[in-house]
Amino acid sequence: MPKQNPEVIKLYRLIDANANRLKEGLRVIEDIMRFIIDDARLSGEFKKIRHAVTACLQTNTATNPDQIIKNRQIQTDVGKKTIVSEAKRENIMDIFLANCQRAKESIRVLEECAKLFDPQAAQSFKTMRYSIYHLEKRAIEKISKICNNKYV
Numbered sequence: 001m002p003k004q005n006p007e008v009i010k011l012y013r014l015i016d017a018n019a020n021r022l023k024e025g026l027r028v029i030e031d032i033m034r035f036i037i038d039d040a041r042l043s044g045e046f047k048k049i050r051h052a053v054t055a056c057l058q059t060n061t062a063t064n065p066d067q068i069i070k071n072r073q074i075q076t077d078v079g080k081k082t083i084v085s086e087a088k089r090e091n092i093m094d095i096f097l098a099n100c101q102r103a104k105e106s107i108r109v110l111e112e113c114a115k116l117f118d119p120q121a122a123q124s125f126k127t128m129r130y131s132i133y134h135l136e137k138r139a140i141e142k143i144s145k146i147c148n149n150k151y152v
């Protein structure tokens with residue numbers, strides 16, 4: 001097997017970290033909509049984006065999951081330590097907002113990376129990012145209505 005270009009391996013690591021971060025954030029948001037807000041429609045819309053991200057990554061040879069995972073280097077990741085702000089949440093709104101921010105930032109990174117190998121994928125990520133902005137606003141309105149005690 002030919003040796004891979006170190007820059008390509010670094011790009012795979014960047015895509016891997018952001019794809020995982022994005023899908024994890026979307027899953028937390030989806031479950032808040034499902035189990036806390038009891039809104040099947042919003043939960044389903046976040047789930048649809050999560051699945052679209054997976055499909056977008058799987059359909060491109062540059063983001064083939066086998067290559068991405070093969071080049072994962074968790075042990076040597078210089079940024080894996082949890083920072084103080086990540087360890088503290090006061091209520092459901094805090095959890096929701098933190099995960100929305102995580103999803104928006106990650107999808108922007110994927111959008112930018114995709115510009116290197118697939119402009120159509122970059123456009124798809126951009127469309128999904130704007131969908132997240134729209135859904136975030138709708139979800140905040142719903143969470144605000146129930147966010148009246150310490151935990152919710």
